Amino acid sequence: MDRDKFVDMVNDKLKLIRNEYDFTQDRMAEIIGISKKTLVQIEKGRSSLGWTGAVAVCTIFKDSEILQMIFGGDTQDIILSIAFENYDKNYENTMGGKVWWRDVEINGNYRIQQNIISNHYRILDGDDRRISSSFDIEYINKRMKELLGDE
Template sequence: MDKQQVNELLSGKLKLIRTEKGYTQDKMSEVLGMSKKTLVQIEKGRTLAGWTTVVALCALFRESEILQGCLGDDPVEMVETIAHNSISTPKEKTMGGRVWWREVESCHGVRL
């Protein structure tokens, strides 16, 4: 799963998460730090939530059964993993600075 997929998934679940918590659109938009108009656009499927909104949603509503059903028991851990996987790490070096292998194939972040 990547950032775009999580954005799409949680944009579609935003209204369910809001109603699960019992919040009005006004209250939810205030909690997430966005305008009510933007929240309505996301809930109606006219636009997607941004990555920062998705991260805030996961952090503030981590106990939501809907979020846990989509992303596992700890939604914050999931978005943290996705965020850190997009950061490049040094490749092709060992602790001694010598390369002892070559890449045969790479797929979904796994290298052979």
């Protein structure tokens, strides 16, 4: 997934997110910091939130069931993976992949998981803390070897 795909997915679901929270167009536009006219154009597919707007929507509405369904859980992981290409050392607790993740590899105290919706990867430690995330499996495999002391 790249920035354009991410932005397109948020653009396509913006009206559903607004309806999920039962906001008027005026209120939604105010919350995300755009004009109502721009919001209407985005909802009609004639304009775009852009990267910054899509990130803002995902941050503000991080608990949206719509966003969780289209991205497979928390969007922060995806945003950071896209923004930094490969993201390391945030060490945040996760739920261990109970819903949106499948184990790809388990080695020692670490495991590689892949999101079943977005297909991005992450490495979790034995306490289910996120060590690294990326869309690049080669990068994840390299990080796993580093963590295991194989390099």
